[in-house]
Amino acid sequence: MHIDARKLNNKSIIEGDICIVGAGTAGISIALEWMNSPYKVILLEGGGFEYDDQVQDLNGGKTTGQKYFPLKSSRLRYFGGTTGHWAGMCSPLDHVDFRKRDWVPHSGWPIVKEDLDPFYARAHKTLGLGPYEYSFDYWRKEIPNLNPFPLDDKVVWNKMWQFSTARFGNLYRETILKARNIHLYTYANVVNLEASEGVNSIREAQTRDHSGKTHTVRAKHFILACGAIQNARMLLASNKQAPAGLGNQNDVVGRYFMEHLEVSSAELWLTKPFPTDLYNWSYGVTRASAELAITEETQEQFKILNGTASFAPLVFAKHVKQRMEVWQNEDPRESAKNMFAEWDRAGAEAEKEGTGSIQRAYMLNTRIEQAPNPNSRVTLGSEKDGLGVPRASLNWEFTPLDKRSIRKIYELLGQQMGIAGLGRVKLLEFLRDENNYTFPDDTNGGWHHMGTTRMSEDPKKGVVDANCQVHGIQNLHVAGSGCFTTSGAPNPTLTLVSLSIRLSDYVMGKM
């Protein structure tokens, strides 16, 4: 059932069993789990079914520290959320990602990989992926011509990926609209959560639109599913009963913001051509491909973060501008257009240049977790958005461990390529001085926002507990990658959908 909240009488009261705030990736994944249940689900979406610049502008905010994408264009604010322009790359976290690692400060989830495995399998269905299988041996049988580099598997392994083409706004629109117990309200931007006097439960949520209409939503349970930056912002801005913001009694909300560093790092020159089908990916075509990853034992030995290396032909990579440079337009549609145009331009340059020995040369691109850092954080800015809510402000920072880990990964890959007689690895300039911990301005993130409402059993170290319930507030939960304690190397959406389905089961259990 769909209701445009702009058409309701001002000050309407909306009531249900659960209220999900945000009909994006996490919110829709949860709503689907409640379909045909005996419960009335209120699904509040800030935007409509199409891009609307006035609503999108609510995402705008300042960034400081390391150069970042404009906040306005790094996520989408309408039904379906940021799957509206995601790339669909999926791979689960590794066992090591959940561990408390003595060399990674603030690491250690309160759950282990096995706790998430059944939910990863369910998330595969939601995201329209293949079987929940990520071993190279499985995919080698499925797809012919997958040739791995013959490297020492005690040091390097092939981390497999699968690819989703799901755009939730198209894929699930009809299903959600037809579900009798799901009441989707569009143009229902939540601007405040009202807590009980003791701040141990949420009484109601308030929505507002640009005409000034406000509505009140009451439910037994509330789930924030607005994306990691926005969830933190909403907790901080809901500060009537708790001056520091909801769940922020220990000043953790918004801290530990993490991205995946996606950085061109080294050139690989093979001594002779090697078939790299296993390491290639083409949107909508490839079912599974691999990136080179460092084993858990080797990470522990060298005290480095978890990361992978992907391949791009050097003849293309040396011509292309980094996406941090070309994705700087505030309008996400323009930024996306600029990025695709840049890829076309670099492709044409590469073609002009021809091939020759360069066929054997690749750019190795790192994808790596960022060490959790309390100074990398989302706060409230001084400026307000069009609905009167303080805008988000992001300070993005790195630690020396981030850079040391990237350098070490390529030293290891270089050694392994040499030992196997496959070729040589040449570090890019910015990695050569081991006492220099800075990153170039065009260092990419993946538009992956994580850690701002991190999970920990200790309320002093985390915002949510192992079930994604906000510490101390019994009916308030957070869905999404903000709950990640550490981020692992792979893109976050498969894991955040898995966590959301797990949260959904937990809340249903409470009903």
Ligand SMILES: Cc1cc2nc3c(=O)[nH]c(=O)nc-3n(C[C@H](O)[C@H](O)[C@H](O)COP(=O)(O)OP(=O)(O)OC[C@H]3O[C@@H](n4cnc5c(N)ncnc54)[C@H](O)[C@@H]3O)c2cc1C
């Ligand atoms: C260009 C690009 C490429 C990407 N590629 C990949 C990839 O290949 N693999 C991968 O894993 N990830 C990728 N991502 C990241 C991925 O899109 C996100 O991880 C994921 O969409 C986040 O899901 P979410 O539900 O937390 O947030 P979203 O999907 O952004 O959903 C949040 C929803 O909340 C709504 N909302 C916000 N505020 C309010 C409010 N106050 N009231 C009501 N509703 C509100 C929004 O309108 C939106 O619908 C990519 C992102 C971008 C930008």
